[in-house]
Amino acid sequence: MKIDRLRGFRDLYPEDMEPKDCFLQTAKSVARSFGYSMVDYPSIEPMELYTEKSGEELVGQTFSFTDRGGRRVTLLPEATPSVMRMITSRKDIPRPVRWFGIPKIWRYEEPQSGRLREHFQINADLFGPDSADADAEIISLASTILQRSGLEGKFEIRLNNRELMDQILKSSGVSQTGNALNLIDRFHKMEESEFIEAFSALSDSDSMVNAMVELLKAKMDVKRLAEVVAQKMPGLDMTTTIERIRRTVDIVSGYTGVLPVIDLSIVRGLSYYTGIVFEFVDSDGNFRSILGGGRYNKLSTLFSDQEIPAIGFGMGDVVVELMLRKNNMWKSNEPENSAYMISVNSTGFDECQNIARMLRENGFRTRVDLSGRSLTNQIRSASSSGYRFTLILGEIELKNREISIKDMKSGKQWNAPLNSPGFILESIRETLRRDNNRQN
């Protein structure tokens, strides 16, 4: 009986998983280079962990069920609540705390391009400092992961600030800012007239509604933001907030070479953000947003009596994969130091073992042919394997206590004494070195 996988899930074959792992390893390496340490948390959490924070709304899009012990549980729909539980239950960790993780995340949503029911998510969080410098560090980290993965120049950074939005909304005569933010979150997904109607219902001041629409459409630098706020929202003093945005933008653009754009339509759906919010998007506008994040200084108070300033982001692997594929950067690190070993009988096979072990210990990806087929057939397998070197123990070689080594790239072939693993290794390395020198 053929049993298919569930809809919205993936079978990742080597041609998909090896490049994906390569990207995830780059992310880990960049996060560690910024001084972030890896953490992990359960994939199943008590459902209250999400209802407490986001209300029942998010839970409707999760995989939730009652376990055999009668507990309502949820498969991780995001990492932040778990990380928050971890940080609040340990008071001994010196701050700032820099953590990252790469959990799988599940959402029960309609699968579509860039959105699946299961994906990997790179999460990073910085706890302790509440400053433009801290905001800039987390954005620079996200940016560097993409740049080092091959997406330099392919993405834009868009940011906004929740305090700024709160003030703008209040000065627009909106009292239910939560509802207004939810509406703004859908701004680009609805007709303008539809938005205006819905927003008018939330605002006391008709003239402000049109001003708001213009603001949401604009992509601004910080100077323009200051002008616009002064012009459209007279009487609103946002100097401190705008100064902090300016400094964040300056540090990020200095560090990454990417100038973040102010986009007031970026509010991020989740209700817990308190300061800066940001999204990274594909410059060509082909895909969904690459990642999102922001500052959430109050969330810790839901789980403990401490208020822990926090900022973080979550970067899914699905849109990044689409972008890497589009830019021909979807590859794994297939090593040049690889060897395919062929033998024609069990004596040869036994001899292969020692050499295979030596090569592997010296960093060579080494496959031993197990087919027991003819020399010709084995050589055919070696050719199609893509492995750089073929090492052959035929009857003649065995008789002469030699091994035949072939560089599949140049076609060059030589023999080495079977009892001298050092010589075998060195002759292969020498070939690779000469090749590298020629290329440089």
Added chain:
Amino acid sequence: MKIDRLRGFRDLYPEDMEPKDCFLQTAKSVARSFGYSMVDYPSIEPMELYTEKSGEELVGQTFSFTDRGGRRVTLLPEATPSVMRMITSRKDIPRPVRWFGIPKIWRYEEPQSGRLREHFQINADLFGPDSADADAEIISLASTILQRSGLEGKFEIRLNNRELMDQILKSSGVSQTGNALNLIDRFHKMEESEFIEAFSALSDSDSMVNAMVELLKAKMDVKRLAEVVAQKMPGLDMTTTIERIRRTVDIVSGYTGVLPVIDLSIVRGLSYYTGIVFEFVDSDGNFRSILGGGRYNKLSTLFSDQEIPAIGFGMGDVVVELMLRKNNMWKSNEPENSAYMISVNSTGFDECQNIARMLRENGFRTRVDLSGRSLTNQIRSASSSGYRFTLILGEIELKNREISIKDMKSGKQWNAPLNSPGFILESIRETLRRDNNRQN
């Protein structure tokens, strides 16, 4: 409100997760060195994938539920069925196929030492060849992962063969071999008298029951196995099977230096094994088994019309962690090339950014102090961070356009021109080189 994690699950803080990731990376690196490629599969599968293979029995120990679409689904209790689905649904992949994966696995069992409700599992499978050489490769791979992780000499390899057991059981007058194997699987967990009673009920031949108990208690080499089979089960010709075991044992012990022991009580619970079965156990006998695996040549016929010879193993992370901790091998690769950057004002912070980026790009783990506190306080943080070098941009340094660099290991301190990142990097590297030379 404090929300605890679920019982049997783990919060992995950096001091736990970094060493764990180090072990998992070693496993990946060893698997790739054997020519195995990484795959991944959904964490949620249709429940039929498990009922089809193992009957309802295993499902009772899983996290299973009905999803929002009304489908009965199960969180991965093992990787084999998913991998089997993947291999049977692609006929274009040249064999042999060598795959590994590191999924999370869930079991709804009572948590205890070495057993949790969620764990990582290293899986490797070899599809295509059905030979002692193939059996030996997969066992050598598992062994090498443990050896490279620091457990050389700390584990034993125990193996058995399902065909051999079938024959022995039949010659013992047992017709329901499935039931007998399940009973043998629990041999070490029950009283001998209890076992004898239960086994007698399955066997026609009373004299064979005691012979069986003796066989199950013995740890044998292959020579002894042949003798024992000849003696206790006269008339049984197991020459071919024993020859294959002999060759597997020879190759494994030649490759790994570990001589596998024949242990007829190792049958592995799962019903799908057809040939060799094996377990690795802690030499001191303190823990549960480290890993288990075997040959399952018929399983593919449940999912397709092809019969694909297969052998594989699954190695959980829980017992390995216990063993690594016990042997003081539970550490992460804390790099010597790490730098902690301190600045006293925003001008200094901006200057730090360029140097931090340069250091990170050159492989240095680099943390920038974000506290905005006094120089003294920041230096205190630098000392306790464990980072090797502290780079200081105080007021004097900024005035002189210099940066002060301190080797926290030797206490040595020097200045470098702020505008010469190359010089800064080189002076740090030179210090590390001199240190390495001294140690060698």
